[in-house]
Amino acid sequence: MRIFSELYGAYFRIVSQVLTAHALTDKEVRDIVAKEGFRDSGLFLTGRLLPQNDRSDWGLLSRDKAGVLHPVTVSEPPHVLTALQKRWLRSKLDDPRICLFLDDRELAALCERTADVEPLYQPDAVRYVDRYSDGDPFTDPEYRKNFRAILAALKAKRAVEVEFVSRQGRRIITKCLPYKLEYSQRDDKFRVFCQSSGGMTAVINLARVERVREQGIGGIDTLPRDTDAGRCDEPLVIKVSTERRADERFLMEFAAYEKRTEREEGSDTVTVRLWYDKKDETDLLIRLLSYGPVLEIAAPPDIRAKAADRVRRQYRMLHQKQ
Amino acid sequence: MAGFSELIKNFEKTRDYVRDFFIYGYKVRNDFDKKSARTYDDEKRRVESWLGDYLVYDDSVRGKQVAISVDSDKIAENPLYQAFYTRSFTDNDIRLHFLLLDIMCDGEQYTARQLTDMLYDGFQFSLDEQTVRNKLKEYEEEGIMLSEKRGRSVFFRLSGDFAEDWLDSKGLIDAVSFFSETQEFGLVGNSILKMLGLKNQLFFMKHYYIVHALEDEVMLTVLDAMEKHRTITVKSFSRIREEKGEIAAVPLQVLSSVQTGRRFLAAWLPESGRFFSFRLDYMPMPKVGGVFEEFDDVMARYREIIKRSFGVSLYEVEGAEPLRLVISADEEKEQFIVERLRREKRCGTLEKTGENEFTVTLDVCDPNEAMKWVKTFIGRIKRIEGGTEGIRRRFYSDIERMYQLYGGDSVEDIQ
Numbered sequence: 001m002r003i004f005s006e007l008y009g010a011y012f013r014i015v016s017q018v019l020t021a022h023a024l025t026d027k028e029v030r031d032i033v034a035k036e037g038f039r040d041s042g043l044f045l046t047g048r049l050l051p052q053n054d055r056s057d058w059g060l061l062s063r064d065k066a067g068v069l070h071p072v073t074v075s076e077p078p079h080v081l082t083a084l085q086k087r088w089l090r091s092k093l094d095d096p097r098i099c100l101f102l103d104d105r106e107l108a109a110l111c112e113r114t115a116d117v118e119p120l121y122q123p124d125a126v127r128y129v130d131r132y133s134d135g136d137p138f139t140d141p142e143y144r145k146n147f148r149a150i151l152a153a154l155k156a157k158r159a160v161e162v163e164f165v166s167r168q169g170r171r172i173i174t175k176c177l178p179y180k181l182e183y184s185q186r187d188d189k190f191r192v193f194c195q196s197s198g199g200m201t202a203v204i205n206l207a208r209v210e211r212v213r214e215q216g217i218g219g220i221d222t223l224p225r226d227t228d229a230g231r232c233d234e235p236l237v238i239k240v241s242t243e244r245r246a247d248e249r250f251l252m253e254f255a256a257y258e259k260r261t262e263r264e265e266g267s268d269t270v271t272v273r274l275w276y277d278k279k280d281e282t283d284l285l286i287r288l289l290s291y292g293p294v295l296e297i298a299a300p301p302d303i304r305a306k307a308a309d310r311v312r313r314q315y316r317m318l319h320q321k322q
Numbered sequence: 323m324a325g326f327s328e329l330i331k332n333f334e335k336t337r338d339y340v341r342d343f344f345i346y347g348y349k350v351r352n353d354f355d356k357k358s359a360r361t362y363d364d365e366k367r368r369v370e371s372w373l374g375d376y377l378v379y380d381d382s383v384r385g386k387q388v389a390i391s392v393d394s395d396k397i398a399e400n401p402l403y404q405a406f407y408t409r410s411f412t413d414n415d416i417r418l419h420f421l422l423l424d425i426m427c428d429g430e431q432y433t434a435r436q437l438t439d440m441l442y443d444g445f446q447f448s449l450d451e452q453t454v455r456n457k458l459k460e461y462e463e464e465g466i467m468l469s470e471k472r473g474r475s476v477f478f479r480l481s482g483d484f485a486e487d488w489l490d491s492k493g494l495i496d497a498v499s500f501f502s503e504t505q506e507f508g509l510v511g512n513s514i515l516k517m518l519g520l521k522n523q524l525f526f527m528k529h530y531y532i533v534h535a536l537e538d539e540v541m542l543t544v545l546d547a548m549e550k551h552r553t554i555t556v557k558s559f560s561r562i563r564e565e566k567g568e569i570a571a572v573p574l575q576v577l578s579s580v581q582t583g584r585r586f587l588a589a590w591l592p593e594s595g596r597f598f599s600f601r602l603d604y605m606p607m608p609k610v611g612g613v614f615e616e617f618d619d620v621m622a623r624y625r626e627i628i629k630r631s632f633g634v635s636l637y638e639v640e641g642a643e644p645l646r647l648v649i650s651a652d653e654e655k656e657q658f659i660v661e662r663l664r665r666e667k668r669c670g671t672l673e674k675t676g677e678n679e680f681t682v683t684l685d686v687c688d689p690n691e692a693m694k695w696v697k698t699f700i701g702r703i704k705r706i707e708g709g710t711e712g713i714r715r716r717f718y719s720d721i722e723r724m725y726q727l728y729g730g731d732s733v734e735d736i737q
Contacts, residue, residue, distance in 0.1 A: 003539050004333045006411040007464060008513040011329070012419065013407070017519075019420060038404070040328050040371040048413075058417050059447070072445060073424035079485040079517045080423075083465025086483060088510040092501050101497035110494065121545045126506060126576045129633045130695075134665045151496065154524065182395070185505065186529035186580040251345050252583045252603075256394035256530055261348040262382050270348060275393070287581075290697040293723035308728035310701035315725040317650070317704060318718065 001084050010037055011045060016079075018049060019060060019071040026050060029061075029069065087120035094123045096138045100147045135188025136207045149212035150192050154178040159215040162194070164208045175215055176202060203279075232281075235259075235273040237299040238288065242268045246294035253287070271298075285310075326364060328371045329410035334606060337536045339365040340390070340405050341603065343377075344533055347389030350382065372404040394530040398522050400503060402535045403512050414449065418457055421445050423480070431470065431477035434458055485517050500525045505578065507542070509535050531583040537602045541576065544587055544602075547610045548573040551617035553592070554608035556600060571598070572614045574624045577634040586634040590620045597624060597636035627687060632668055632695075635688035643708040645689040647682045648675065650702050659702065666695065679704065689713055700724075 006012055014036045018029055033045050048058050050069070061069045081089075092098055093111060102110065137143050153160045163173045176194035183190050190206040240250045247270045251261065259274040276284055285306060288297055297307045330336055339362075342349055354362045366388060370377055373390055380387045392401060418441075425440050426432065432440070434455035441447040441454070458478045461467040470477050489495050499522035502511030515521060547554050555568050571589035577599060578585045586599040592614070614620075627636055651659035663672050663682055670684040670692075684692050689709035696706065696717070706717055 001464065001542075003507075003509065003542055004406055004409050005464070006409045006415065007419075007466075008407060008516075009329070009409050009411070010404075010407040011411075012416065013516060015416060015420060038328055038371040038408075039374045040367075044328055058413060059445070060417065060420060073420060075424055075427045077420060077423050078427050078480065080466045080481050081483045081485050081488060081514070081517075083463075085485075085510055085514050086465065086488075088507055089488070089498070089514075091506070092497065095501070097500070098497055101493040101500065102491070103493070106491055106493055113488070120510075120542075121506060122549065124575070125545050125548060126578055127628070128580055129577050129631075130579050130581045130666075130668065132665045133668075134661075151524070180526055181524060182526045182528050183500070183504075184528040185531075249582065249584075251347075252533075253581070255345055255533055255583055258391050258393040259347070260378070260380060260391070261346065261389070262380070262387070263348045263384070264382075265384050277395070286698040286700070289700045289724075290694045292697055292720040293727055296727055304728070311721070311724045311728045312731065313701040314703060314721055317702075318721060 001082075001087075003084065007082060010041065014041070014045065015049070015058075015060065016077040019073055020076045021071070023068050023070055025068065084120070086114065086117050090114040090117040091119040091121055094119060099139050099144055100151075131185075132187050136190055136205075142210075143207065146209045146212050147190065147206055149214070150178050150206070150209070151181065153212075153214065154181060154192075161213040161215055162204060162209055163211040163213075164204050165210065166208070171210075174202060230277045230279055232276050232278055234300050235275045236284070236288075236297060236303060238272045238274060239296045239298050240270050240272060240291070241294040242270075243294045246291055250291065250295060326367065327410060328368055329408050330368065331410050333406070333409075333539060335361075336365060336368065336405060336408075340369060340373075340402060341533060341536055343369060343388055344390040344392075344402070347391070348382070348387055350385035350387055352385065368408070369405075372408065373401055376401050392532065394532050395526060395528050397532075398503070398524075398526060399512065400508065400530075400532040400535055402532050403509050405536070406509055406538075407516075414453070415457075417447060418449070418454070421447060422454075422457065422461075426467075426478070426480040429479065429482070431479040433475050433477055437478070485514060489514070489518065495520065496524065499523075503527050503530070505531075505534055507538055509538050529580055531580075533583070533603070534578075534585060537585065537605075540602060540605055540607055543608060543610060544573045544576070547608075548575075551613050553611040553614050554589075555611055556608045557606050569593070570611065571600070571608075572617065572620060574621060575628070576602070579633065584634075588624065588628070588634070588636060590614075590624070597627060599634045599636060629669060630685065630687045632670075632684060632686040632688065632691040635691045638687045639689065639710065642687075642689050642710050644683050644685040645692055645696075645709040645713070646707040647684070647692075647696050647699070648704040648707070649680050649682070649699055650678055650704050651680055652678050659699075683708075693717065 014033055017032055017036060018024070021028070029049055030042065030046055033042050033049070037045060047056070049061060051057050051061055051063050060072055062072055063069055093107070093114065098107065149160065157177070159175055159177045161173060161175050163171065166172055174196055176196045178192050178194050180193035181190060182193065192204050192206060194202045194204065196202055240247045250272070254274060257274050257276060259272055261270055261272050263270045281303070285303065288295060289307060289310060297304045339354070342354070351359065351362055369390070376390050376392050378389050378391045380389070421441055422437065425437060425444070434451050437458070438449060438451045438454045441449060458467055458469070462469050462478070466481055467478050468481055489498060498511045498514055499520070502508045502515055502522055503525060544554065553570050553572050555570050557568055569591065570593060571591055573587055573589050575588045576585060577588050585602040587602055587605065588597065588599050591598050649659065649663065660680060663680055667682050669686065670682045672680060672682050675681040686692060690713055693713060696703065697720070706714060
């Protein structure tokens with residue numbers, strides 16, 4: 001059982017798609033390769049698919065007198081699940097988040113279907129050492145109901161009325177159009193991004209939602225694109241030292257961010273420009289400070305000032321300065 | 323570039339290059355000095371072909387830098403999965419695959435001999451019977467084919483588990499879409515979606531370490547060994563990835579940090595009689611050995627020690643006392659700080675120890691591991707107590723150095 005197998009490979013997938021058509025032109029073959037393949041696949045794959053005079057092709061297509069291509073096979077290639085894929089699906093039945101997508105009847109049917117399939121891994125095979133402890137209640141019936149209502153609205157591009165309790169404890173009712181569902185691996189929480197009737201974007205924690213009511217189409221009809229609206233005006237400029245292997249730790253920890261890095265010849269410091277969402281600024285700041293003196297926020301000045309302010313407060317606190 | 327192919331036979335080498343392009347980004351051609359310049363050029367060209375949209379180039383004083391730049395929050399599909407869809411094969415492999423599926427999708431059972439004849443009669447594809455039999459056995463192992471022995475003959479038929487039948491509800495397709503972007507072998511879910519011409523467009527992931535996908539092959543082998551209580555032999559690598567020999571280990575659990583992106587394999591080392599955490603991203607494909615008879619005993623001991631680990635350290639620091647972190651937070655206006663302490667303290671205990679003062683006590687085997695988290699509270703730490711003298715001294719020294727770094731009390735520097 002392998003993950004790195006040609007069975008899942010792009011070339012096999014492309015050939016499967018080509019053989020699904022009963023008749024196709026050279027251009028259609030090239031288009032499939034261009035759409036489904038890698039950037040250079042056309043150079044390597046097309047010649048093996050199209051019949052060649054020297055028979056260097058794979059012999060899977062034949063050309064009729066009119067020049068139209070036909071698969072030499074009779075049936076469309078079947079999509080047979082491998083043992084790896086079935087075992088992966090079986091493992092997901094042990095994950096509480098599966099409840100968000102399947103009702104109890106569907107879940108029971110899938111359990112029955114996979115009764116003789118061994119899970120790919122056991123739930124306790126992986127321990128998340130620093131995941132926050134207040135994750136969403138995925139198996140709670142109300143949470144499941146609200147999640148599914150929002151997911152349905154997102155898929156149908158329909159507005160909903162959402163009643164939720166804000167972080168400050170205020171009860172809010174808003175009519176909005178969900179356009180993005182986001183899951184945080186660290187927080188173990190879902191958040192929904194919505195556009196309100198006033199054109200504002202609201203981000204609501206699913207666990208804070210108390211009720212979702214369908215509103216149908218209308219009222220809010222401008223689907224916002226995932227623009228860079230919340231993106232920082234200028235990137236953070238960070239200097240990370242090699243001391244305590246901070247450079248390596250930092251680049252791994254912040255791998256999820258768009259960034260550019262540069263190391264000067266002979267220098268023990270890596271300079272990183274890092275782009276971020278403004279709403280994450282405080283979170284980012286405290287994570288950067290946690291590196292201690294082996295990391296310096298060089299710019300922009302306002303963020304550097306915030307870091308300096310916290311450090312100064314800390315210094316005074318330890319040295320009893322007022 | 324004669325002989326160049328965008329497909330590869332071995333994922334190990336490519337894994338290193340993709341990771342370096344993604345994680346470091348500042349490396350130039352000369353930094354990849356373990357292999358030849360030709361190897362670098364070939365690997366770079368492949369990565370350009372697979373991940374072209376995500377590659378960025380910068381000219382630094384040291385040379386041209388190639389990096390994979392991705393804002394993981396903004397993508398619905400991990401682009402690094404592409405690297406797994408590149409395994410090379412022979413001309414016979416692909417032809418045989420599709421012709422066998424075509425013959426066998428009638429649901430009937432055939433012997434290797436019959437199939438060899440049908441391949442020739444129907445498609446003028448001439449192969450020896452052993453080649454066909456080997457492919458059938460390989461596909462049986464992969465779960466695509468089933469076999470049945472009747473007398474001296476083995477009959478093969480196609481598995482009836484079709485993706486369309488299994489994913490027969492919108493809910494299940496949504497579930498596969500979601501899980502295809504989560505840590506545990508999301509790649510497999512992605513392969514199911516691709517099989518059906520589907521794509522995740524619904525779920526976006528925050529705090530998402532897409533680079534973990536590159537470890538999936540190693541992790542699959544490790545988890546399988548773990549499940550079967552087997553030992554593995556790991557080529558031990560130092561932090562600068564120089565080979566240092568082999569070491570036998572009993573895999574016990576994968577320890578994954580969702581904040582630092584690092585994943586470790588917690589293991590027992592029978593030779594030295596101790597627990598150890600291996601970085602998964604540095605680990606080459608291990609060899610699986612025999613059953614470790616004392617697995618249950620070692621696992622019981624591991625479960626005790628992991629309860630007292632703040633992260634991945636399984637080493638009891640001699641003389642360490644419980645670490646106490648005393649935090650200042652306004653009870654009226656700064657409940658969010660108390661909430662943070664509560665949800666982030668892991669195995670620690672939280673108590674109110676004074677007016678606007680809260681203390682987290684961490685009775686952990688290696689208090690040093692908690693110090694990075696402790697420093698996320700910079701600006702609010704009244705004092706730290708316990709741990710070791712070295713830990714406390716370094717903390718005070720760090721604050722002093724940071725104070726100097728950010729200009730001390732000089733306002734000019736910080737504005």
